[in-house]
Amino acid sequence: MALNEILLGGGLSAVALLTLIQIAPVKVDPWSAIAKALGRAINGEVLKEVTDTKSQLEEHILTDSRSKILGFNRELLQHQKHTREDFIEILGVIDSYEDYCENHPDYKNSRCVHAVANIERVYDQLLVTGDFLAEVPQP
Numbered sequence: 001m002a003l004n005e006i007l008l009g010g011g012l013s014a015v016a017l018l019t020l021i022q023i024a025p026v027k028v029d030p031w032s033a034i035a036k037a038l039g040r041a042i043n044g045e046v047l048k049e050v051t052d053t054k055s056q057l058e059e060h061i062l063t064d065s066r067s068k069i070l071g072f073n074r075e076l077l078q079h080q081k082h083t084r085e086d087f088i089e090i091l092g093v094i095d096s097y098e099d100y101c102e103n104h105p106d107y108k109n110s111r112c113v114h115a116v117a118n119i120e121r122v123y124d125q126l127l128v129t130g131d132f133l134a135e136v137p138q139p
Contacts, residue, residue, distance in 0.1 A: 073115035
């Protein structure tokens with residue numbers, strides 16, 4: 001028996017065995033596992049770059065949200081009036097920021113806690129008095 005006949009016979013036997021295992025009622029899926037391993041090997045660098053980019057994007061969004069919250073609070077402390085829509089917008093930013101903080105317990109959020117509390121306090125007060133800045137109608 002020649003070497004190529006042994007390899008060909010062994011290779012065909014392996015393919016048949018893997019196919020039977022995949023069809024069997026036991027949920028072992030060797031073809032998918034092999035394809036997944038090959039995909040990760042081929043796309044490993046791309047996956048790492050995507051993960052790094054996602055991390056950088058989250059950090060940017062977090063920094064932007066924190067800046068918006070602190071800036072809005074600074075405007076309130078300087079007695080700048082805001083529309084009801086301005087408050088609704090910043091409350092949405094606060095919700096997103098707090099969701100991030102809740103999902104990342106290692107992130108220290110001592111910088112915005114008081115700003116958020118002040119924004120919410122002023123908003124509650126304005127809901128009672130109705131003293132929001134009047135919105136300019138759109139033409």
